[in-house]
Amino acid sequence: MNGGRRLVVIGGDAAGMSAAAQARRVGPEDLEILAVERGSVTSYAACGLPYLVAGIVPRPEDLIVRTPETFERDFAIQVRTRTEATDIDLRAQRVHTVDAAGREREEPYDFLVIATGAVPNRPDLPGSRAEGVFGVQTLDDGVRLRGYLEEHRPSRAVVVGAGYIGLEMAEAFLIHGMAVTVLEAGPEPMGTLDEDMGALVREGMVRAGVDFRPWTRAIGFETDRGRVSAVVTEDAAHPAGVVVLGLGTRPDSALARSAGLRIGSTGGVAVDRRMRTSQENVWAAGDCVETFHRVSRAPVAIALGTHANKQGRVAGTNIGGGYASFGGVVGTAVTKICGLEVGRTGLNEAQARAAGFEFESVAVDSTTRAGYFPGALPITVKLLAERRTGRLLGGQVVGGEGAAHRVDVLATALWNGMTVEEVAGMDLSYAPPFSPTWDPVLITARRLAERAY
Amino acid sequence: MNGGRRLVVIGGDAAGMSAAAQARRVGPEDLEILAVERGSVTSYAACGLPYLVAGIVPRPEDLIVRTPETFERDFAIQVRTRTEATDIDLRAQRVHTVDAAGREREEPYDFLVIATGAVPNRPDLPGSRAEGVFGVQTLDDGVRLRGYLEEHRPSRAVVVGAGYIGLEMAEAFLIHGMAVTVLEAGPEPMGTLDEDMGALVREGMVRAGVDFRPWTRAIGFETDRGRVSAVVTEDAAHPAGVVVLGLGTRPDSALARSAGLRIGSTGGVAVDRRMRTSQENVWAAGDCVETFHRVSRAPVAIALGTHANKQGRVAGTNIGGGYASFGGVVGTAVTKICGLEVGRTGLNEAQARAAGFEFESVAVDSTTRAGYFPGALPITVKLLAERRTGRLLGGQVVGGEGAAHRVDVLATALWNGMTVEEVAGMDLSYAPPFSPTWDPVLITARRLAERAY
Structure with a gap:
């Protein structure tokens, strides 16, 4: 390192890699940058997963924005995939990592970026780990789900939760010619809309052939030889050859919390407008943080690639010695459904x-x-x-x-x-x-x- | 009138009729409202004319938002079409009008709205009044042009001027399967864009088959038995079975000027933020006025239905005793071309x-x-x-x-x-x-x- 400083980034997706790339652009030349990523790929377009499953996007590689090799070659950023950060020692300025082979390391840092993303909400219900029950958060999830559809050709899908991802997945199943049921705990799809507007979405879904069930919660899953065969609700069992859980996410702030960093009321890592955590040289960005809502003036945690990119860029600029601030959000979201x-x-x-x-x-x-x-x-x-x-x-x-x-x-x-x-x-x-x-x-x-x- | 007051509106299109309708909505019940209109229709969508000519919009009536009868029935607004206001006496508060039969009247007013619109720029060139040379400003223009195409089935069109209307007309002719030449005095189409952006529009037009001639001015028209046969430029004659002039417009402020109202530097009627002219009880709105550009902070005259509607509404609210102000413009415009x-x-x-x-x-x-x-x-x-x-x-x-x-x-x-x-x-x-x-x-x-x- 010869006197140069070292940036460690935990999480190699939108926020983490934006921070790393931006620190490279604006920072001193001898800044050493290491990114560790639990999964096998970096910087993929998670919002594209429903379109991968639908077959509208042909190949998983199409969703990868930049590979680890590209980061190493074009940005001189070292990337270690299948490597999990398990502990942060804020005092010693060290991150403990474990790779897929079980090898442990202590990675010293001068600057740290926490970009650990979000955890999908998965109910701990009987049968919820059966084969054929999917979340759709990672590229691996999408690839596995697509493989499952190709292998088993199920004719009926049940989607639990009528948020953005749930509805996009429902449409993906329709494109495959499947019968689709959507179970929603509330009165209408898209709980971030008011009911009168959600009703318009429901009408569109129903016109397209979706069986929409409001006020309906999954309480378990029936299985047949280890594979899901139905979603059980209080008053029925909905036959299902495949099930997708679209129950939203929450910030994955466990690592930050156990390191002693301040966590906000939403469960996201608390950061200032420059994306700095409660610790001077530790930054956080993306789905794991909470941010400022410009209308309510309250903290919110919103998992969205566009915020992750912007926040990562802000953190990277500040780490590199520049000045940038994140202006907050107004809660914008959009989708195309039926x-x-x-x-x-x-x-x-x-x-x-x-x-x-x-x-x-x-x-x-x-x-x-x-x-x-x-x-x-x-x-x-x-x-x-x-x-x-x-x-x-x-x-x-x-x-x-x-x-x-x-x-x-x-x-x-x-x-x-x-x-x-x-x-x-x-x-x-x-x-x-x-x-x-x-x-x-x-x-x-x-x-x-x-x-x- | 029994003590009620009287509003006279000169010009029965977007601005004038918006003012009249809004004054009816917010004003006192006994307000008497008369609108005089030179043409034969009220409130038509001038921006739809190219689509009428193209045949995308089937019938001229489709472009009429409200007929005189509707205004009379639903808004108790008396409308006199084919009636021109030829003079305003500000002191006596009277408008002199002449109808199609030559009958003259003096119309007294308490409030006056001037909404005389814009005059198309038409070069006074040899042959410019030949049959087959069209402007496209009024619904009558559009109907006559469409009739001309149906009757004579020309195979070549020349459009003089590559602004919004000119290009929309060029596309209308392409839709009819005609060969289309566009002559433009400047370097690129759409002079309100910078050249580099105009070039992108040109590329799209050329891909669609338009023969675009930059730096080219019409200096006259060749005719054959009274009908246009070519557009003459400095170095060529461009064969043309039909010609459209799209050379922009200027505010039609002649009536206001001769009445002694203040005219701005752009040639438009000067108004304050409430759309009041230099005379206390006289208001103006639409293409005939000049307005405030929020970026340059200078007066501008921009002929556009959306401004006309808003300005008319503001004038009508104020006349009716309410308060409304027009916030100015930022020069927004949009079109779809090729x-x-x-x-x-x-x-x-x-x-x-x-x-x-x-x-x-x-x-x-x-x-x-x-x-x-x-x-x-x-x-x-x-x-x-x-x-x-x-x-x-x-x-x-x-x-x-x-x-x-x-x-x-x-x-x-x-x-x-x-x-x-x-x-x-x-x-x-x-x-x-x-x-x-x-x-x-x-x-x-x-x-x-x-x-x-």
Whole structure:
């Protein structure tokens, strides 16, 4: 090392490798960088897994953004895969690692980045470890699930949990021509939408042939010679040749916690705006941290590749001696389900209530293009605004082509703390193939502005 | 009138009828409202004319938002079509009108709205009034042009001027299977884009089969038995069975000027933020006014239905006794040409220079979806930022599906005076069918943030 300093990164996916690559770009040339990764690959597009399972993305390699070899060659970053960090000694500045062969090492560091990601919520129910019950978090999960479909050609799938991943997986099974049942503990799919908007998603799913069961919890799994054959609920057994659990994730902060780093109220590693933990030379980024929500002003833990990339980059810049800060999130998310584009940003009604806001909301039906233009499809925009100030608190969009990108306009408006009156006056683009003269966002903001005060 | 007050609106299209309808909604019940309109229809979608000519929109009636009868029935607004306002007496508060039969009237008003629209620039060249030479400003223009195509079935079209309308018309002619030549006085199509971005549009047009001629001005028209047969330029005659002039428009402020109202430096009627002219009880809205550009802070005249609607609504609210203000524009525009989505907002390089800004710019090539996702198409985003402050000054986008809506994110960012560093950190939506993990807007802002200081 000859006097150079050493960065160790725990976790070789979006956040960790963004931090490593950025520290390389801006840091001193003699900075030594080591990344350890529990799995076998680095930097893969986890959000692409449903499309891999569906066969829309042909090969697992297509989802790998950069291989360990690329990092070593182009960034002089040493990557050790199948290597787990099991302990951090903050005082001695050392990470204890164990590789697949059981070999242990002590890795000294000057800077440490914790990017341990998220753990999927898996209920500990009878039969939940049977063959044919899958999570879809890692590339290995996706590859195994695809292999299982090819080998066993099941005709019925049950998805437990109607969040983003659950619904994307339901659609993947539909593409395979399978019968699909979705079990959801709440009233409607997509719990991050309000019920009225979730209902629109449900209608789209049902039109596409999904058997959607609200208020339904899995309490166990029936098996046949070790393989799953049904999902058991309180009042039925749903036959299943394959089961996917889409029950969300929580920050994987166990390693940070046991090292003595401060953990936030959400269970994520607490960091400042530069992504520094409670320890001076230790940084954290990605799904394992909690971050600042610009609307509620409360900490949140949101597992999303786009935040992981940005946060990793911020940490890497700061480690490299530059200055960067992460501005927080507004809770933007989007997906395409059964021909519908679905997006949300900011706070939904329950979240706004929990954050102590009094608010008004309105949902307006419109069209994605000028009404007279061929291909104009229904779109519903729902907005929430604070009472008296009229400040935009959140937006949800469900509809045809172009619905998703409208969420970005709302995200940008939220980012800037705009009122719905201001939003209604904005100079958004207009041409018949893209929107009515009054864009659905503007109409809805206008309607809400008339009542928010 | 029994003590009620009277609103007269001059011009029965987007701005005028928005003002009238809004004054009805918020104003006192006994407000009498009269609208006079030179043409034969009210409230039609002028932006839809190219699609009417192309046959994508089947019938002229499809473009009419509300008929005079609807206004009378639903809004108790009296509409007189084929009636021109020829003089305004500000002191006597009277408008002089002449109808198609030559009947003259004096219409007294308490409130007046001037919504006289824009005049197309038509060069006074030899042959420019020949049969077969069209502007496309009014619904009548569109109907006549479509009739001409049906009757004469010309095989070659020449479009003079490569702005939005010109290019949309060029595409309409391609759809009819015609050979199309576009003559443009400047170097590239779409002069509101920078040349490097205009070049991308040109490439798309040429791929689609358009013969594009830069640096070429029409100096006259050859005719054959009164019908146009060619467009003459300095060094050639371009055979043409039909010609469209797309040379832009200017505010039609002649009536306001002769009444003695203040006209701004752009030639548009000067108004305050409530859309009031220099005269207390006279308001103006739409293509005939000049408005405030939020980035350059200079007056601009931009003919666009979306501004007309908003401005009309603001005028109507104020006339009705409410309070509303128009926040200005950022110069957003969008179109779809030969399979490309093209959008722009804010200032381009020439405009930024003219406004006195020092700036940096960068254009970045990316994809509309995750690179591995089927249907990912090229997209180029160009951004301009002020030196030292890093403030975003403008953005241009050319690319596949989803390119246009990204302009709205930039428009919202400009509206709020964001810096490119802030833009790069924003929580925009991400899912593989809609964008790469780093959205093209974020990548470009990031790249520019690295040099703007």
